[in-house]
Amino acid sequence: MAGALTARAWLARLTRRERGRLGLAVVCGLAAGALTLAQLSLLAWLVAALLVEGRPLADLAPAFAGLAALIMVRALAQWGQETAGLAASLRLRRRARAELLDHLARLGPVGLTGHHSASLANRLVDQVEALDGYVARFLPQRNLALALPLLVVVVVAWLDWLAALFLLLSAPLIPLFMALVGMGAQRLNQQQFDAVARLSRHFIDRVRGIATLQLFGRTADATREVQAVADDYRRRSLRTLRLAFLSSAVLEFFAAVAIAVVAIYVGFGLLGYITFGPADELTLFSGLLVLLFAPEFFQPLRSLAQHYHDRAAALGAAEGMVALLDETPRRPVGAVAAPDAAGVLAELEAVTVVHPERGRVLGPLDLVLARGEILALSGPSGAGKSTLLQLLAGFVAPESGKRRLARDASFAWMDQRPLLIHGSLADNLRLAAPEADAAALHRALSAVGLGELIATLPAGLETRLGERGAGLSGGQAQRLALARIFLSRAELVLLDEPTASMDAASEAAVLEALGALAAEGRTLVIASHQSAPLAIADRHLRLRDGLLAEVDHG
Numbered sequence: 001m002a003g004a005l006t007a008r009a010w011l012a013r014l015t016r017r018e019r020g021r022l023g024l025a026v027v028c029g030l031a032a033g034a035l036t037l038a039q040l041s042l043l044a045w046l047v048a049a050l051l052v053e054g055r056p057l058a059d060l061a062p063a064f065a066g067l068a069a070l071i072m073v074r075a076l077a078q079w080g081q082e083t084a085g086l087a088a089s090l091r092l093r094r095r096a097r098a099e100l101l102d103h104l105a106r107l108g109p110v111g112l113t114g115h116h117s118a119s120l121a122n123r124l125v126d127q128v129e130a131l132d133g134y135v136a137r138f139l140p141q142r143n144l145a146l147a148l149p150l151l152v153v154v155v156v157a158w159l160d161w162l163a164a165l166f167l168l169l170s171a172p173l174i175p176l177f178m179a180l181v182g183m184g185a186q187r188l189n190q191q192q193f194d195a196v197a198r199l200s201r202h203f204i205d206r207v208r209g210i211a212t213l214q215l216f217g218r219t220a221d222a223t224r225e226v227q228a229v230a231d232d233y234r235r236r237s238l239r240t241l242r243l244a245f246l247s248s249a250v251l252e253f254f255a256a257v258a259i260a261v262v263a264i265y266v267g268f269g270l271l272g273y274i275t276f277g278p279a280d281e282l283t284l285f286s287g288l289l290v291l292l293f294a295p296e297f298f299q300p301l302r303s304l305a306q307h308y309h310d311r312a313a314a315l316g317a318a319e320g321m322v323a324l325l326d327e328t329p330r331r332p333v334g335a336v337a338a339p340d341a342a343g344v345l346a347e348l349e350a351v352t353v354v355h356p357e358r359g360r361v362l363g364p365l366d367l368v369l370a371r372g373e374i375l376a377l378s379g380p381s382g383a384g385k386s387t388l389l390q391l392l393a394g395f396v397a398p399e400s401g402k403r404r405l406a407r408d409a410s411f412a413w414m415d416q417r418p419l420l421i422h423g424s425l426a427d428n429l430r431l432a433a434p435e436a437d438a439a440a441l442h443r444a445l446s447a448v449g450l451g452e453l454i455a456t457l458p459a460g461l462e463t464r465l466g467e468r469g470a471g472l473s474g475g476q477a478q479r480l481a482l483a484r485i486f487l488s489r490a491e492l493v494l495l496d497e498p499t500a501s502m503d504a505a506s507e508a509a510v511l512e513a514l515g516a517l518a519a520e521g522r523t524l525v526i527a528s529h530q531s532a533p534l535a536i537a538d539r540h541l542r543l544r545d546g547l548l549a550e551v552d553h554g
Contacts (some may be wrong), residue, residue: 037155127320153168376541453476
């Protein structure tokens with residue numbers, strides 16, 4: 001229950017900034033309701049004038065024109081209600097998505113390692129979109145469900161207090177049943193969001209591993225697994241729909257019974273079978289008007305009941321988003337102090353890094369990086385090489401000690417699996433420099449030894465790449481990532497196993513490009529198990545048990 005309250009508080013904070021538009025939606029809804037009552041009153045008067053007074057149609061032409069005008073103005077008010085609600089919903093969803101994206105940026109690559117990309121996409125897309133109905137329809141309707149029935153019952157009480165009493169006695173049944181339904185609907189919606197997140201993760205994992213599955217003859221088993229997960233999602237979706245249809249049917253039943261009671265009372269009152277209370281005073285106009293007003297008394301409550309499932313869906317989605325927002329970033333927050341000495345790009349002083357699941361993984365250690373040097377890091381797997389790179393990049397914060405970085409410094413990161421998107425070569429290069437022109441792209445590609453390859457491609461820079469760089473060899477993908485570093489103009493370049501799984505020719509080309517990068521005055525930090533990347537370094541440090549030791553080149 002605490003999570004649900006947190007979700008409600010988060011939604012309340014987001015909606016407070018949209019009170020103006022939501023208030024406008026409520027005002028338009030009240031205007032539409034009042035115009036509906038005026039329209040029904042005019043309709044009842046027209047029927048009474050035709051049937052009781054026997055007035056000719058020609059005399060009633062202005063009344064019919066007024067009825068048409070009321071219909072048009074009411075439609076305009078309903079349009080205003082929908083437009084204001086949707087505008088508030090759009091702005092709130094943009095703000096919620098921006099808050100999530102900002103938090104993901106604060107968590108950083110290390111903080112996001114425990115999250116599947118499919119689950120994150122589900123939260124940023126589906127769960128944020130689930131807030132739409134709650135904001136655009138439920139919140140305005142919640143106020144209208146209080147105001148409009150009160151307006152109706154006041155008018156009905158003026159016409160016939162006994163009919164108003166019937167309406168008031170039946171009204172609590174609908175909110176009571178809505179509350180009972182809402183207790184289960186929120187839980188079902190949360191389970192449904194969890195199920196679709198599992199389905200997304202399962203499907204993406206199987207698509208990414210399709211080549212491996214084919215090699216081991218497991219495609220049929222994988223297909224059956226995806227079908228089983230999809231069937232589980234189908235069952236959960238149908239369970240939610242079954243609850244929605246059942247609740248709607250019961251609500252319609254209660255409303256229909258109440259309207260039928262009012263209709264019986266009005267009918268018997270007009271026929272003279274009911275002699276107590278105000279029944280003797282009923283006329284065709286007042287009786288017909290009470291009968292027309294009865295459905296309008298329940299309509300706002302029925303609309304609220306329909307949108308009550310939007311509330312349950314929004315709370316279910318908000319719980320998942322709040323759980324993500326509650327995660328504490330492990331990245332350093334705020335400004336980083338500059339190094340004490342001139343010519344120093346980065347400095348670590350007595351820093352330690354602690355992972356909750358592993359304990360201390362680095363430190364205490366000291367490190368000074370001079371501008372323009374190449375530093376090599378080696379050590380056994382698990383010694384902390386990647387963690388040290390993450391610390392220099394600011395992806396993790398030190399548990400103790402100080403991390404200092406030159407104020408004008410920017411960094412670039414490249415590992416053995418560089419990010420390549422489905423798009424053209426130019427699209428992938430412009431990830432680092434969106435404003436770079438074609439000449440700059442060609443210079444960067446030539447610097448990493450891909451100039452001749454590009455010259456042989458018919459489409460040149462517009463050559464399309466598949467997902468994860470399909471169409472390029474491992475070495476070509478690494479050099480394309482290096483070309484992005486040339487474009488980025490970053491002073492600090494962090495490389496994690498940049499030549500792993502490469503043949504000798506590709507490794508030589510990448511190392512030559514790294515030498516060219518160093519010649520531009522960049523500072524390179526290379527973590528590798530390979531001997532060739534370590535050989536080009538000015539300094540070589542070995543990590544063991546989280547501590548650094550100098551390695552003698554001689």
